[in-house]
Amino acid sequence: MSDTNEISNTSEQRRQFLKTSVGAAAVAIAPGMLMFDMAHGKSEAVSGKVRWGMLINTANCEDCDKCVKACNKENGLSGGLSPTDSQWVRKVELKDMRTGRSLALPMMCQHCAEPPCVDVCPTGASFKRADGIVLVDKHICIGCRYCMMACPYKARSFVHEPLHDQKPDVPRGKGVVESCTMCVQRIDKGLQPACAEACPNKSILFGNLNDPDSEISNKMRTQASTQVRADLGLDTGLRYQGI
Amino acid sequence: MANHSPLRFKNRVFYTLVAAGGLVVLMGLYAAHMMEGHGHIITGMNNQIVWGMPHVFAIFLIVSASGVLNVSSIGSVFNKPAYKARAPLAGLLSIAMLAGGLTVLMLDLGRPDRIIVAMTRFNPTSVFAWNIFLYSGMFSAVALYLWTMMEKRMNPWSKPAGLLVFVWRFVLTTGTGVIFSFLVARQAYGTAILPPMFIVMSFAWGMAVFHVAQSSIYEWNEKLLDPYVQKRMKNLMGVLVIAALYFVAAYHLTNLYFARQTGFERFILLDGGVYPLVFWIGYFLLGNLLPLLLIYHPALGKSKSILFASLLIILGGFCFLYVFIIGGQAFPLSIFPGYQVTSSFGDGAIGLYQPSLPEIMLGMGGVGIAFLITTIGVRVLDFVPHELPKSA
């Protein structure tokens, strides 16, 4: 059993407490997974042997937004930037307050292994697939937005307006919450997420964190990488280099 | 005999009140209908301020619904006759406010049509799901309690039923506090002090609501409240207000104590624009200091000033929740500590929020529902304590 990606979880009391109900939660979530899979005409290859993740190298990330554009195109987002528009991935500019060093990076759902959004969701609409991808089942979400309150990364958007011209394989809907799906519709076809493919500098490395021989695992073994807000102990599926 | 005839509204007053309440409820429903059609775009809420005005109203109503039962608990659990006589009215107010608050919460959902989903699919790790259970349980518990009080045969059971309600409302208010306590990544929330703070605030707000309802009912029926009862209840309310204030102070001081929260506290208490203003003027000055003065100043403390104090305490409650809920979200999440952050999605920036008419109407609609249920309940059933009429 490879432990490459095991990040020591901080033993928060809260988490321990929640763990006791995880079995029951799985029961509640299973039908949701089924529905999502059906929506994609897909049921195999989603297994615990795989944990999809991304390693983002901020050193090469420059002043461009090709990943954002690719995401919008792939998932049928308007690309609008008002506070009520959905942004599944956004470019964040950072400046170290002590040294003044600047950098930029794409920020999106971190596909936490211990996702607070899933913990708090009253209906089980937020769920984690066996391969680690965290999704919202748009048929079950009641639009309470508690998951948005709970997500530490501001990864989620609420659909504030009726939608038009949707993409058939990316289910979305007014009044429900959505976020980066790591492009499940592509992954399930054996493709990479749109952002990873679009980055001209190959700053986004997509792969299986559970496979010790995958490129992403190799790189994480030999080079330093961090989780954003690692102190929260959420064991994120996205890792960053250079922050 | 006249002394013991149930207090009921005169016809004209009653129908006017029902019409007014009904109108407010209709406006709220209309707002909800608009929100369903157009989406939340017509509210002030957005991807940063995800909970807005409807939540301020709903949480006030739900928290006060629990607090108002203070009156019945003192009556049945601690056996104080003056309070016992008021227990049915407290129970009615509680059910009414719970109904109003829950309706607002439900109608604010992105998909209110899926409320059945919320009831049938129960994620046991979600505090929110527990709360749905707690709220519906509260209904049944209070209804049962009312029944044991109003039905003579059932009277012997009113004490255990009162105890059930007493315990349940603690759990309920704790649950409401825990909704926020679980948001560990948010600077404003995620602290263990929230559940007790909500409990104590619920006492103060509940007492104030009870006072307003009681005074209005007496006034419209031209009855006079026993000065002794008045004095006791007003003193209790004063103590509760002070206790709540203490918890709010403790909440902010604990935040200050942890270094990384000072930014948030600065924002909420000093330079956050509308939020410090609402906190200091609305909550602290109008919602606490002035009512305490009205209650404890020897020259004041008469029924008119108590009523005024109660109204101010309610206003203060709304101000507090506005700052707590909306101000708490407006302050940016600390995703990259130690970095200055900017993005197209409001990272590192104060969230903008402008409450819109539809969401205020929706919230008011919840108050309207509570008002209607109370008015009709008081008229149809004998919910009011018997005291000597003014004219007698």
Ligand code: SF4
């Ligand atoms: S980043 Fe946010 S939305 Fe994504 S899994 Fe973690 S908590 Fe959920």
Ligand code: SF4
């Ligand atoms: S908004 Fe939807 S996904 Fe989020 S917590 Fe509520 S029901 Fe779950």
